[in-house]
Amino acid sequence: MRAIFLLYAMTTASLVSSLAFGEDLGGLKTSVSVDTNSQFGLSKGSEGNDRISVREAELLLYSPADHMFDGQLNVAAHSEGGVMHLEVHEAYLGSSKLIPRSRFRLGHFFLGVGRINQIHRHDWPFTTAPRYHREFFAYEGAQDTGLEYTYLFPLPFFLEVTAGLTNGYVFGHDHSTGSKPKTPTHYARAVTYFSMPGEGGAQLGLNYLGRTDNAGTKKTLAGLDFTAKWREAQVLKYLIQAEAWHQWLNSTRQWGFYLFPQAHIGDGFYVGARLDYYTDTSLTYGGGGAYPNGNLTIVPSLLYRSSEFVTARLSLTQDFERQGTTTQSSQMIEFQAVFFLGAHPAHDF
Amino acid sequence: MRRKIAVCLSLLMANLVQASHVNVVTSTTDLAWLVKEIGSPHVQVTSLLKGTENPHYVDAVPEFIRLVSNANIVCVIGLDLEVGWMPKVLSRSGNAQVQPGGRGYCETGKTVQVLEKPLGGVDRSLGDVHPSGNPHFWLSPKHLAQAISTIVDALAGVDPNHAVDYVNKAKEVSGQLEALSQKNREKLKPIVARQKGPLIIEYHKEFSYLFDSCGLTSFGSIEEKPGVTPSAGRLVSVALAAKNAGIKVAIASENAPKQTLSRFTELSGIPVVQVPMSLQPAKGLTSYVALQEKLVDSIVKHLAGGVP
Numbered sequence: 001m002r003a004i005f006l007l008y009a010m011t012t013a014s015l016v017s018s019l020a021f022g023e024d025l026g027g028l029k030t031s032v033s034v035d036t037n038s039q040f041g042l043s044k045g046s047e048g049n050d051r052i053s054v055r056e057a058e059l060l061l062y063s064p065a066d067h068m069f070d071g072q073l074n075v076a077a078h079s080e081g082g083v084m085h086l087e088v089h090e091a092y093l094g095s096s097k098l099i100p101r102s103r104f105r106l107g108h109f110f111l112g113v114g115r116i117n118q119i120h121r122h123d124w125p126f127t128t129a130p131r132y133h134r135e136f137f138a139y140e141g142a143q144d145t146g147l148e149y150t151y152l153f154p155l156p157f158f159l160e161v162t163a164g165l166t167n168g169y170v171f172g173h174d175h176s177t178g179s180k181p182k183t184p185t186h187y188a189r190a191v192t193y194f195s196m197p198g199e200g201g202a203q204l205g206l207n208y209l210g211r212t213d214n215a216g217t218k219k220t221l222a223g224l225d226f227t228a229k230w231r232e233a234q235v236l237k238y239l240i241q242a243e244a245w246h247q248w249l250n251s252t253r254q255w256g257f258y259l260f261p262q263a264h265i266g267d268g269f270y271v272g273a274r275l276d277y278y279t280d281t282s283l284t285y286g287g288g289g290a291y292p293n294g295n296l297t298i299v300p301s302l303l304y305r306s307s308e309f310v311t312a313r314l315s316l317t318q319d320f321e322r323q324g325t326t327t328q329s330s331q332m333i334e335f336q337a338v339f340f341l342g343a344h345p346a347h348d349f
Numbered sequence: 350m351r352r353k354i355a356v357c358l359s360l361l362m363a364n365l366v367q368a369s370h371v372n373v374v375t376s377t378t379d380l381a382w383l384v385k386e387i388g389s390p391h392v393q394v395t396s397l398l399k400g401t402e403n404p405h406y407v408d409a410v411p412e413f414i415r416l417v418s419n420a421n422i423v424c425v426i427g428l429d430l431e432v433g434w435m436p437k438v439l440s441r442s443g444n445a446q447v448q449p450g451g452r453g454y455c456e457t458g459k460t461v462q463v464l465e466k467p468l469g470g471v472d473r474s475l476g477d478v479h480p481s482g483n484p485h486f487w488l489s490p491k492h493l494a495q496a497i498s499t500i501v502d503a504l505a506g507v508d509p510n511h512a513v514d515y516v517n518k519a520k521e522v523s524g525q526l527e528a529l530s531q532k533n534r535e536k537l538k539p540i541v542a543r544q545k546g547p548l549i550i551e552y553h554k555e556f557s558y559l560f561d562s563c564g565l566t567s568f569g570s571i572e573e574k575p576g577v578t579p580s581a582g583r584l585v586s587v588a589l590a591a592k593n594a595g596i597k598v599a600i601a602s603e604n605a606p607k608q609t610l611s612r613f614t615e616l617s618g619i620p621v622v623q624v625p626m627s628l629q630p631a632k633g634l635t636s637y638v639a640l641q642e643k644l645v646d647s648i649v650k651h652l653a654g655g656v657p
Contacts, residue, residue, distance in 0.1 A: 067450070070440070097445035101418055152418050152443055158411040193411035201410055233604040234406035234576075267578075307577070308406075308433070309473060347433040349408045 019245045029305055029343040030064040035122040038335040046319070046330035054080050055336075056122060058089070059341075071097045072105075074120075078140075085175070089120075091142060099169045104149045110141040112148050112162045113187045113207045115225035115243055117141040119348075123261055125241055127315050130276035131295045132256020136247050138173035144185055158193040171219070183212035193349075200238070202228035203349060207245075220248040229349065235264050239272070252282040262303070270303040296320045309340045371508045374420040374447075376431050377404060378459060378628040379487040380496075382637050384424060386522045387497065388504055391511045395420075395501070397438075400629035403604045404430050405576070417442040420453065421505045427458030428484035446507075455503035461486045464557050464612035469524035477576025488626070489534070489558035490641060492524040527640060530562050533645050537563045540652045548652050550591050550619070552601030552610065555626060561643065568596050571613055578606060588616035599653035602626040622647045 037055035041048030056078040065071040074090035092107025110118055116133060121140045129139055146166025153159040168185035169178030187209040196202050209221040223245035230238040244257035256279070258265045262272030283291035301315040317332040370393040375381040381396035388394070397413045398404060404426070417438050419425055425431050440449055446453040463482030471480045486492040501519045505512035534541075540548070547568035549560070554570050568591055573583045591599070597620040601610055610621040624644050628634050634643070 096440050096443045097448055099443070100445070101443040103441065103443050104393050150443075152415065152441075154419070158415040160411070160414075191411070193415075195412075201412065204410060229408065231402070231406070233403045233407065307473075308476070344429075344432045346437040347406070347408045348437060 026063060028061060031060040031340060031342040031345065033058045033060070033120070033122050033338065033340050033345075036337045037127065040333050042331035042333055043329070045328060046317075046332040048332040048334075051082070051084065054084075055079050058122070064156040065093065068097055069093055087175075090348065101152045101154065104147065106147050108143065108145040109148065109164065110113060110143045111185070111187055111209070112150070112164055113142075113209050113221075114223060114245075115205065115227060115241065116232050122338045123345075123348075125239060125262060126270065126274050126299060126301060127313055127334050128317075130243075130256065130274070131278040131297060132245055132254070132258070132276065133243075133255065134199070135256070136245055140173060142172050144168065146185070158191075160191050162189045162191075163187070168213070169213060171213070179214040181211060182216060183210065183218075185209065185211040193230070196228055196230070198230055199232075200228055200230035201349070202226065218248070218250055222246050226274045227349070236262075237264050238262070238268070252280065254278070254280045254282070268305045270305065272301045272303065274299040274301070291324060291333060292322060293324070294322045296322075308345065310338070312337045371504060372419055373422045373424060373504075374416050375424040376435060377487065378630060379493070379637065379640075380424050380426065380500075382628055382635075383493065383496070383522070384500055384504075385411050386525075387500055387515055387518050389518075390434065391508060391514065392504070396630075398627070399630075399631055400625065400627035400634070401603070403456045403602075403629075405433065407431075407434045408547055409434045409441065413438045414441045417447060418444050420447050422453040422455055423447040424457055424500060424503065426484055426487065427456035428461075428463065428486075429479045430458075430484035452506045453503060455499050457499045458486065458501045460486060460498050461492050461605045464561060465554065474606070476494060476572070476574025479575075483554060483557050485555045485626075488556060488644065489562040490526040490530040490637075491562040492558045493637075494523045494530075497523055519567045529641055533559075533563050533641060536645050536649055537565060537652075540649065541565060546594065548595070548597045549594075549648065550587075550596050550599045551607040552599065552621075553601055556600055563645070565648070568594060571599065571601075571609070578609060584609065584612055585616060588613050591619055592617040599620055600648065610647040618652060622651060 024086040034054065035056040036052065038052040039048040040050055055056070056076055058074060058076040060074045062070065062072040071093050072090055074088070075086070076089045077084050077086045088108060090109045092104060092105040092109050094105035096103035103324055112118055116124055116129065117321050118141065144166035146164060146294040148162060148164035150160060150162040164187045166185045168181040168183070170176060171185060189204040189205055189207045193201060193203045207223040208224065210219065212218045223243060225243040226241070228240040229236060239262040242257065242259045256277060258276035259275055260272060260274040262270050264270050277294060279294040283293055285291050298318045299315050301313055303311060304314045305311050311337045315334045317334065319330045321328050350534050371388065371391055373384050373388065373392050373394045375394060375396050376386055378396045378400040381394045383598065384392060385394045395416055397416060398407065423439065425435055445451060448454060467478055467480060476516050497519050500510040501515050504515045519584035541564040544566065547566040549565060550571060554575060558601045560567050571587050572579050579587065596619055599610070599613060599619050601621055601623050603623050603625055605623065610623070613619070614621055624647055625634060625640065628637065628640055634640060
């Protein structure tokens with residue numbers, strides 16, 4: 001592992017220095033992002049790992065491969081249980097020039113469903129994933145290898161549909177080789193956009209995902225995602241982001257959602273608060289009858305944005321876990337700092 | 350049934366009319382005005398921005414992607430002004446013709462004589478520096494005229510049947526912009542002739558091209574580093590320096606932070622005039638001539654002590 005890290009560090013250093021000295025790298029753009037995360041539990045049973053850590057260090061390389069195709073490689077070293085793992089997050093060939101009104105990618109990528117599943121964790125408007133996302137997808141996002149196609153309809157309003165088919169040997173974030181599924185992972189997303197009062201805009205997505213693993217466990221996900229933004233000059237004045245998902249896992253049923261509003265309060269500071277909930281509605285007592293359970297989390301946060309390239313976020317997680325007649329609560333404080341080097345990050349909506 | 354047929358026919362007519370025009374999408378309202386001047390009546394032009402935004406800090410909004418997906422030509426300022434959002438808009442549009450290098454991609458900054466191109470190494474410790482030079486050239490009629498050739502090349506490439514019209518119109522527009530530049534110089538001539546040193550300071554280095562074309566000298570910027578809100582210490586030092594140097598007015602875009610500008614005036618006694626940086630059709634500012642008059646008359650008013 002140390003040798004791999006040395007190789008990773010040397011590759012990054014040589015690439016960055018090549019760009020600094022203007023060597024011809026065929027238009028290759030490089031971007032580095034580092035996400036440090038410090039979690040400290042304030043109560044017994046909290047999820048805090050009580051340490052300062054580099055949660056993720058990511059190297060992104062992208063450029064046209066030729067006149068028709070583009071390529072992207074995203075290699076990340078990230079901490080799992082205190083141990084750094086180096087892995088390929090994305091490696092795909094794509095094009096938006098081959099088929100009119102379309103783009104596709106072939107390779108390994110984060111599946112094109114949902115909102116936060118598609119966005120790199122360091123770009124999320126909050127620090128850690130909501131409980132339902134960890135249960136249904138992964139701590140960051142579900143990624144796999146396959147083919148994804150997106151089509152933009154020729155309509156007087158924005159309507160884009162994505163469909164993907166991936167191997168499905170594993171799901172979520174799994175380092176094993178997995179095994180051939182009975183039904184590979186397949187998914188679809190339809191997204192539209194509309195203006196909001198006060199010079200804002202909003203995006204609404206409808207999502208579906210299905211897979212049946214080798215053991216016959218059938219997983220179906222259906223969800224809605226909503227993002228609304230109001231910008232004033234260089235400031236994101238208001239943000240509202242929400243997702244709601246339902247999972248069918250064989251005969252079990254689970255659902256969850258989050259709602260995250262955020263507002264700019266001046267001088268690079270933003271306040272936000274996430275409310276999320278998760279429950280398994282198929283749990284029953286041994287003798288019958290619904291087993292009450294649920295996880296409610298409230299996460300107020302304070303964000304400071306020094307520039308587009310450096311952010312710091314302080315969050316306080318208040319977690320309530322109900323199992324039957326018992327409810328336990330825990331608190332955790334998190335401090336996250338993210339920085340970007342290299343190519344200008346894209347201002348996705 | 351007849352009503353449905355009538356609706357379908359009118360939609361078909363509208364599409365046919367649209368199909369006979371070159372559909373040009375521009376990043377800014379100023380480029381939209383220029384393309385319309387050169388391309389009319391053969392073009393239909395849409396600006397992605399409304400003129401009130403700071404073009405550095407815009408998202409790749411889905412509506413932009415939709416508009417670009419239908420475009421025959423996309424015209425941008427370039428010089429990294431739209432680097433944060435336009436590449437994403439273009440790649441998500443699925444429109445091969447308007448991708449960089451395509452015949453419908455028109456980067457107007459390429460043919461402009463760029464000012465303030467940094468010498469030596471550039472990194473983010475210097476603030477939000479544009480490595481290719483200052484992109485705010487559209488505020489100077491003389492420099493905006495230098496962008497005309499890329500627009501004509503794109504229009505003629507996509508619509509060769511009307512190439513002669515575009516070339517002839519471009520010459521006319523170029524002449525009008527030169528005349529406008531000359532008019533600006535005449536208005537500012539008495540002030541320029543009298544100035545023994547700089548008389549004006551900018552909040553952000555957005556007016557370099559306008560000043561260059563009029564012979565005005567700038568004292569510099571209130572920002573210590575571009576794109577970085579000045580610290581309290583910086584405000585004090587630049588306010589006192591400007592006051593001691595006899596600066597008469599500070600000029601800033603409408604997007605500049607009002608609190609910072611008020612504090613500057615408090616410290617220095619120098620008034621700040623905030624001006625639109627682009628045409629704003631929704632607010633009635635639809636002509637480039639009117640924008641120039643607004644800019645130059647604001648400067649003259651404060652430097653000459655009265656409207657000319």
